Amino acid sequence: MRNTKWFTGLLVLVMAVSLLAGCGKAEKAPDAASAPAAAEGIKIGVLYSTTGPFSISEKPMLNAAKLAIDEINAAGGVKGKKLIPVFEDYASDPAKATEKIKKLILQDKVVATVGTNSSASRLAVIPDVERNKSVLVYNTYYEGEKPSPNVIYTNSVPSQQSADFIPWIVKNLGKKVFFVGSDYVFGVTSVKKAKAMLEKAGGQIVGEEFVPLGHTEFSSLINKIKQAKPDVIFSAVAGDSVVPFYKQYQQYGLSAKDMPICSIATHEATVKGIGAAAAAGHYSSFSYFQVVDTPESKKFVAAYNSKFADNTTVTNLAEGAYHGVYLLAKALEKAEKYDGPTLISAFKGLEVDSPQGKIKVDPTNNHTWLQSRIGKIKPDGMFEIVYSSNALVKPEL
Amino acid sequence: MELLISQSINGLSVSAMLFITALGLVIIFGLMDVVNMAHGEFIMIGAYVTYFVTTVFHAPFVVSMLMAFLATALLGALIELTLIRRLYGKVAETLLATFALSIILQQLVRMAFGPEDKFVGMPLEGRFNVGGIVIPHYNLFLIFVAVAILAVTLALFYKTPYGMQLRAVTKNRSMAQCLGVNTARIDTLTFACGSGLAGLAGALIAPVKSVMPSMGSYYIVDGFLTVVLGGFASIAGTAASSVVISESVTVMAGYMSEITAKVLVFLVIIVLIRFKPEGLFTTEKR
Amino acid sequence: MLKEVKTVGWDKTIDILLLLFLVSFPLMTSLFRVEMMSKCIIYIVFALSLDILWGKAGLMNLGQAMFFGLGGYVLALSYATRDGVPAFMSGFGVTEVPWFMQILHNTPVAVLLGMLIPGLVAGLLGYFIFTSKVKGVFFNIITLSLASLIELFFTNQQKYTGGANGISGLPPLTIGEEPLSVLEHYYVMLAVGLLVYLFCRWLTNSRFGMILRSVRENESRLQFLGFNPAAFKLSIFVISGMIAGLAGMMYIPIGSFVSPTNIGVGFSTAVLVWLAVGGRGNLTGAMIGAFLVTWLESLLSEHFENVWLLILGAAMLAVVMFFPKGLVGTLLDWQYCRRVDRQLGDVSCDDGLGLMDGELATAKGKV
Known part of the structure; x- marks a missing residue:
């Protein structure tokens, strides 16, 4: 019995120490990294759930975003700098998404975040994105809303x-x-x-x-x-x-x-x-089906399937996340500074060749002109x- | 009128499904006072077993029913022996342990087999068509299986030595122990039986519902409603309350939102138990 | 008979240390962590609301989040409907803010209702459950089903609640003209949290608290002594519901958001987990549990993809299996036993005398 008690004490101690260490470490990281990071790469947040019920759509989106980031980096990155993704899992809980978006923006100092899928989580993070003048690239087909000035919507509306x-x-x-x-x-x-x-x-x-x-x-x-x-x-x-x-x-x-x-x-x-x-x-x-017959689509599907053997399927959602990252990279290429308003205005009128074909960001409403199939x-x-x-x-x- | 009739008939197969999904919960809760938060995950595992048996290995559906029952019963026995055994009599601890278990099981399945839906085919394709009202064969099969499960569990509890011992343990554990009943074995068997029934339920709903890691959460709420209405240890009560809940909700849903119907039914239940605390369908008094 | 053991229990020491830590926390870290800690303080208040109910009176409410959510929704609706019909309502053809929401436009009224409505729901529910002769576990099941139904209901009534999307973009607290800064928010939350803590300490040490404990331990004897246990259960249920409602309202300016996940089974179970990890019945455990679990959850999910949930589940399981009294509860028992050991000499009291969860240490040494 005594052993258990010592063990408890020890456990409490270890937990407390690791907690503080965790805070401390997490605190220090950006300070130490911020100066050289600016030279080495561009941090972007990737916010999708791999746990909980939302992962059914968000796991493929996460995969596709990872794929796009890797491809962009392999091709030399943006302005010679690599994209550095910071992955966060909000466990299918919109309330947790608000915490994670703050972490990405305030602590990791990402220039933009790709992610969220359900409207609940999008709406939950938008106030924080707006308050901190950051950028959210939202890649899911959804119901349409009065566009937030800090959000680029890259998939279809009804x-x-x-x-x-x-x-x-x-x-x-x-x-x-x-x-x-x-x-x-x-x-x-x-x-x-x-x-x-x-x-x-x-x-x-x-x-x-x-x-x-x-x-x-x-x-x-x-x-x-x-x-x-x-x-x-x-x-x-x-x-x-x-x-x-x-x-x-x-x-x-x-x-x-x-x-x-x-x-x-x-x-x-x-x-x-x-x-x-x-x-x-x-x-x-x-706007996109897996069987779409463009060279980009074939390359995308093949790369996805060879890279991720985790029983997920390429869908319109995955393609959305994929072209969302490409749009973001192109906007980063075009923008001179990476503050929210400049980056958002860099998106306007932007065109990329995506797996579904050419797409274009609308110059006024932050949404995207897409194919229809x-x-x-x-x-x-x-x-x-x-x-x-x-x-x-x-x-x- | 036609809507009313076909809704009532639909209600029967919905009742059967509710009874099948709730029974394991009722047995474990009613007889052992364990609120099994992992019940939904047992259902999910049963459905995944069915997926592997029928879709991957192309075996007949009946085999998958058996396999789902056995696999989850085995898992249940294992969990009882390693975890639940040490927590009997503590409602809170068992609830939290099974909750932690449900998180772990769900995430393990998600990581192993992916988050997306798995396909389980429909074993009985045909349907009857009576004067514009369609009754799929599979629904009749579900009703038949539900009645069979009811009969078998009742027989098991009231006609076999195991059932007698189980009831003795439920009524007075220490007395039963004194009389030479191996209560530990009874506990394991009962937990395994409840889990196995959840697995069987998973197999039976797989052809008409989605099979995915988080599917279990949809069946827990209605299961507990059934427990509340039917009384705790009563198997027949569970059957009756499944029918009452499903019929009233399904028939009302023809005319209003199903959620509103459910809330109304639940409010009525709360008021009723004020006057009949043992559940509506229990007559036995302790 | 033993002499009274006169020392300060470790629970009080931990409480004071926790307070000191929280007061100085903003000095040590970034604003983002401070904001997370504000949320953590709200969770601590929420955990306290369940501890006085479950830990003290033995009533395990599996749907505590419904009070939290009700409080949250009341304040959220009060803010959201203030400048005309919000988008989530107009999208469903509501052209005018309904009368029952117009009442909420007055902030004091909304705050009052944010506590009264959860209290009322608790009262009604308690009346039906406690005055009938249902088994104890029945309370658990009925609150569990009610929590899941309320979650469904709030998801379904999207005209008025924003449905599954909830209500977002809620404003921070404002005093005078300027909205409060993160730091000011933090200390406001800390102050409210401290008040709730002191209230709970006072309540549980009062005569009322003593009677509650006997409700938990031996209800029939209490009845025999001429008390009406139902009345006591009902009142603590209402008080607990009101504190949870308060926590829900505190959540609004910090989270700037409320959705059905704040009202349902998942969140209700989360608070149970906090209490189980920390240990229930001594307030300290509830606070430490809420603190540890929320931070572990955040930090684990930052560092381990996918498996963090498994680690969390396994840790939960380990605590339940090996420390059934929770971390703080086990610690308090250990301290108490050591003290008794010292006084009794060779007779060891080991793992407690059938009392629960650190209650041993607070039982004032009467063995």
Whole structure:
């Protein structure tokens, strides 16, 4: 028994010392590093969760960001300086994200941060990014918001995902559309935008339903869909609900042949979970699919798959993080100083050749002009691109 | 009206699923006073076993049900022998230990197999179509399995020597010990049985839900609601309360938000237990 | 019978050391760490709110975060709706701030409600649970399910709560015209934390605190002596809920953000972990636990990718298995036993006398 007690004392001591040491070490690091670091490299924050439920989308994004940083450094870096990534994991907790962004900006003195994925974590970090006049490069398709002056949004907003999709649906699949979505800002906003576009395109809204975020039981929804007899289902069902939705859709005997689901949130990784049998024949709209046939895309997918054997899939999200880092590198190349406002203005009008093709940052609203594509899921579970826009689609909020 | 009928029928298969996912929790909690926070992770492990058996090794689904049960039961026994055993009678400590365990298990699976969804195919494809109301075969299978599990556990607890000993231990541990019951073995068996049922639940939900590291968190809440309503040690009570909760929520969800329905049902439960503290479906008095 | 053991317990010593450390902390480190420490102080207050309930009265609330979250949401809504309809509401077609939020525009009223509403919820819940004859564990299960339902409910009521995204961009504290600096915030939080600590010490040493302890130890005897245990449980539950609500409000200017993760099961379990690590029933353990765990979590996740969560889980498991009384609890028992050993000579009292969690040392030496 005595031993245990000594052990306790020791443990407390060790914990206290390591804690102080941890603080001390972390404190000293930037002081010692700041002067030479300025000459050696440019620090950028990479803020993605590898623990907790968000890691399902953020692990591939982290991988893609790592890949892009390595490629840029291998090609000589930015203005002869290497990019030095500082990785932080916020454990899928927006409250923790606020702490981590402060750490990145105030302690590590990063010039910009690439990261966050869910709207909750983006909104949680924006006040700190703004207060400290730093820069956030946000790489996920999302619902659209009044752009923060300190954030560059490099993936699509609902209008970009639906602008070509809705007219195409009306023309090729049918006029009667049933709208479903996850009941949160992304789902609700996307459905609202899509409905307006459908009316303009001459379609007919035959129903609208929202399911709670993370919902996994779709029998009620499927009953309502069947009663409404639509031609097409437009789906903004997102997150953990996507796989059960498709699985149960098939289980209840609805088929892609009669009523295809046209989704703005179902990508390669979720199709794997749904299974080719249940997923085949449904459609998705994104700016990028893994099968996009550009040299950049082929190089990206091959490099990703050879570098990361961790059971993750290249999706639109991963490509977003990848081109986000490239945009950032180009902005760093262009900017003379690395304070927030200068860096942000360096982004405006910037163009890069990304895996999805040429993309361009809008000069006014901090969002990005992107490609628009519609993919149909083939019986082998891969997407087949059935539509590509000829011109970049404008980000309209 | 058609909506009402088909919702009620859906409610039955939802009940079956709730009963299957909650039963392991009820057994471990009701009989051993252990709030098993890792229950969801046992469900997840069962689902992953199913993924490996059916998708990777292409074995029949029934085999995966068996394997999921055995694998999680084994894991449960191991955990009982190494951790839980030393913490009996301390609700807080067992809860925290199983919570820590759930964090570790979830992150281990995430690191080993990746964070993304795994695919488990649908073993029974067909469906009945009665006057516009569709009933998938698999849902009937779920109801059938739920009834079978109910029958088997009831028989196990009330008709076998093990069950008798278990009930003796639950009622009065030291007395049972005096009468020569090997309480340690009973504890291990019971914990293994509860974990195994969670694994089996994981196998059964895998074809219709997502299979991923954090999936377990979706089943814990409803499991505890079922425990609250059904009373603690009562297996039949669990069955009844699963039906009541799922039916009321599913039928109400046809007309309002499902969350609102759930909150309403829960408020009713809190008020009811004021008057019937042993849970609604227990008649036995100690 | 032994003589009274008259020395200052290590718990008080640790408390004073902790206070000195916290007061001088800003001198030692960067502003960023100070800001983290402000959050840590809030967590300490939150941990205290559970310790007076669980440690002292034996009521393990598995949903303590719902009070924290309620307090937080009340103040957050008060700030967010002050300049017209916020974006998260207008996005869902709300054109006018609803009346029940307009009341909140008056800051004192909001602060008052931020404590009263959690207190009221605790009161109602407590009334239904404590006055019926349910088993003790029932309290755990019902609070656990309630916490998860509240989390779902707040996620679902996005018109009024911002849904899963929560409410962000909340302002710092302002006194007069200028918003407070990081350092000023820190000392304001420290002062409030100190007040809460003193209140908890006073409360648990008072007659009321003594009765609470007997609620934990032997409820039926208390009843026999003519007390009504339900009334005592109910009042400590309400007080605990109000302090948690206060902690939730303190969180708003520091975190500038509130979301359903602040109200649900995950956060409720986190506070249980802090108490388990530090040791419950002696206030010091709660504070040390909250302090150690939050800092370990931050520093570990800064240094180890992926596996930090495993390390944290394993450490948690180790404490629960080997130090069931928590670090501080074990330390206090050890100190007490040494003292008793010295007085008794060869009779060793070893690991406690069935009392729990450092309670031994505070039992004033009556063996």
